Amino acid sequence: MGDMLETVQVWDSPNTPVEEGKEDVLLRELSKLPIVELWRIQWGLSQSALLQDFPPIPPRWLRSADACSTAKTMMRCYQEDRAPAVLAAVQTLISGNHQVRPVRFTMIPLRPESDLKPVQGFVKTQRRKLISRIQRPGPILEALQCCRIFNTSEREAIAIYGACKDRNRALVDLLLRKGEEAQKVFYHALGQSEPFLLQELEEDHIRGKNASDSVVIMEMLEFLVTDELKCFQWLVNKYMTAESHSPIGGEQLEHADRRTTWRLLEKLFGSNRAERVAMEILMKIVPMLCLYFQAEAVTSLTYSDIRLETNTPQVEITPEVSEDGSIFRLRCQQPGVFRCSLTGLVLEGFGDVVYEMVPWDVDFLSSKGLQVAGALFRFHLLTGSFQRLHLPHCQLLSDGGRHFLSVAHVTGDCVDFITPGQVTDSHVTVDISGFSCFGLVTPAPSDQIAGLVLIFSQPTNSTLFILLLPRNVCLTQVRKEWKRRIGAEYIEAIPDCELIPNHTYKLIGEPVTVIQPETSKFVNFRDYNNFLPSFQVQLKAGATQVRLQLRSHVAGSRLIGWLFGNKECEVWARVIQLKGNSHYM
Known part of the structure; x- marks a missing residue:
């Protein structure tokens, strides 16, 4: 343990007594703040992303806290010499003035005689909370690699994910596979990176194992992160439908907690049957739970001798979609070639597979000299x-694309970049012997790509939003996201066009009141998550249709423009019918 990490400054427990009157200055500053500003300060103190130089305070410690309680918590966490500086740093960063630097949080090699004593089974029993609450995985990964627990490949398999929750999930599940020694190092690193989170988790009551299998499975439901629980509930509902049981119903399961979910299962299946159904599903969507059940997990596909003819026709299937639109399920009953009508994925073989799209970490790809060329799918x-x-x-x-596209295959302990076996005009094909995460990457964008012009309307104020996106985005995801943001409706129109990355385009419309901006650079050629608009169009009152035209815009010098005119050519044009939208009238 001698190579582990320890903070230069010991961060004290919130239960450590502080001499009375020491927090008066801090309390006076906090008491001046309106309640909304106090809430913002409390939020900032709990956000590692906002202040990266000291450990965040768990949100639960600041929940419903007034100025006095907040001051006491800050003094007990950061002590009297640092608490005022922390407050000043939070206020400065929230206000947008970054001139004041926050307190530094420095780490040096740890001595073996550390006071931190790992709780047995800590990582396993706290899996859900670790995945959802760790805010600073970077220092933890540094410690694990420094101690030779993780190698470079394993660290890359964590770093490739763009969302903190996905990185934490990969980190925790890899630790569970690594065993007790790795988990001890993690425990110490967490205690130094986020000491208050560690204390909060240790204070939580951890229920011990019970001889009853139902209690064990109830504990497993407790360990599921929210998205895993939603997937479990969705699959359980589908399972009951297939078994001719009356389904629980989306409304009942949508807001059900873990205990309610289990009670509904027991009511419908009976205790023994419910246990078998729950274990069957849990082991497939969260393979790491096999460590708890001491069973064999379904982590990947096994290679099959079944081979299909190269000219086997594709069969298009509309997948089942979860209520929130984030999870897809494709059921392929017989061997064949199956195309998902919503995502464009094509699978060869047979079986039942669930998949979703997760964000990339573009900084990690940039460090490899690569860029995103498609969504990252987790199966x-x-x-x-x-x-x-x-x-x-x-x-x-132009040349088959083999020199430009590769497939990132992300497993639990490495990232492989695979040269595709075949590249057609629409798809990249790879042979697979295991299912985990797959996504397309490229060393540089093409000179020109197949793109989409997507139109969303906000009828309440006669506004259109025009999106320029790559062809291989999932339209279902784009529609769901814009519906969630502002309730925008998708307007059907043929969207296909050819676009040049980083090129400037101009949108022309008639009749319209205003189009802003006048020109827009196509920078969303790698956008598979945010789906930001390129243009906003304000329609004239009573308009029933509008003609939109996207033109390639080349800004030359004023003299050349005066002599020869600006160089513009039509890229896409459509007449959009608005008759169905009564708000435009």
């Missing part, structure tokens, strides 16, 4: 066997 195999995967791309290929 869970429920039954069956698949041998080949086709990922949709948006490149306009």
Whole structure:
């Protein structure tokens, strides 16, 4: 343990007594703040992303706290010499003035005689909370690599994810596979990176194992992160439908907590049957739970001898979609080539597979000299066997594309960049022997790509939003996101066009009141998550249709423009019918 990490400054427990009157200055400053500003300060104190130079305070410690309680918590966490500086740093960063630097949080090699004593089974029992609450995985990963627990490949398999929750999930599940020694190092590193989080988790009551299997499975539900629980509930509902049981119903399960979910299962299946159903599903969507059940997990596909003819026709299937639109399920009953009508994925083989899209970490890819070229898909195999995967791309290929596109295959302990076996005009094909995460990357964007012009309307104020995106985005995800943001409705129109990355385009409309901005650079050619608009169009009152035209815009010098005119050419044009939107009238 001698190579582990320890903070230069010991961060004291909130239960450490502080001499009375020491927090008076801090309390006076906090008492001056309006309640909304106090809430913002409390939020800032709990956000590692806002202040990265000292450990965040768990939100629960500041929940419903007034100025006095907040001052006491800050004094006990950061002590009298640092608490005022921390407050000043939070106020400065929230206000947007970054001139004041926060307190530094420095780490040096740890001595073996550390006072931190790991709780047995800590990582396993606290899996859900660790995944959802760790805010500073970077120092923890540094410690694990420094102690030779993780190698470079394993660290990359964590760093490739863009969302903190996905990185934490990969980190915690890899630790569970690594065993007790790795978890001890993690425990110490967490105690130094986020000491208050560690204390909060230690204070939580951890229920011990019970001989009853139902209690064990109830504990497993407690360990599921929210998105895993939603997937479990959705699959359970589908399972009951397939078994001719009356489904629980989306409304009942949508807001059900873990205990209620289990009670509904027991009511419908009976205790023994409910346990078998729950274990069957849990082991497939969260393979690491096999460490708890001491069973064999379904972590990937097994290679099959079934081979399909190269000219086997594709069968398009509309997948089942979860209520929130984030999870897809494709059921392929017989061996064949199946295309998902919503995502464009093509699978060769047979079986039942669940998949979702997760964000990339673009900084990690940049460090490898790569860029995003498609969504990152995470798969869970429920039954069956698949041998080949086709990922949709948006490149306009001149030489087969083999030198430009590769497939990132992310497993629990490494990231492999695979040269595709075949590249067609629409898909990149790879042979697979295991299912985890797959996504397309490229060393540089093509000179020109297949793109989409997508139109969303906000009828309440006669506004259109125009999105320029790569062809291989999932339209279902784009529609869901814009519906969530502002309730915008998608307007059907043929969207296909060819776009040049980082090129400037101009939108023309008639009749319209205003289009802003006048020109827009196409920078969303790697956007598979945010789906930001390029233009906003304000329509004239009573308009029933509008003609939109996207033109390639090349800004030359004023003299050349005066002599020869600006260089513009039409890229896309459509007449958009608005008759169905009564708000425009």
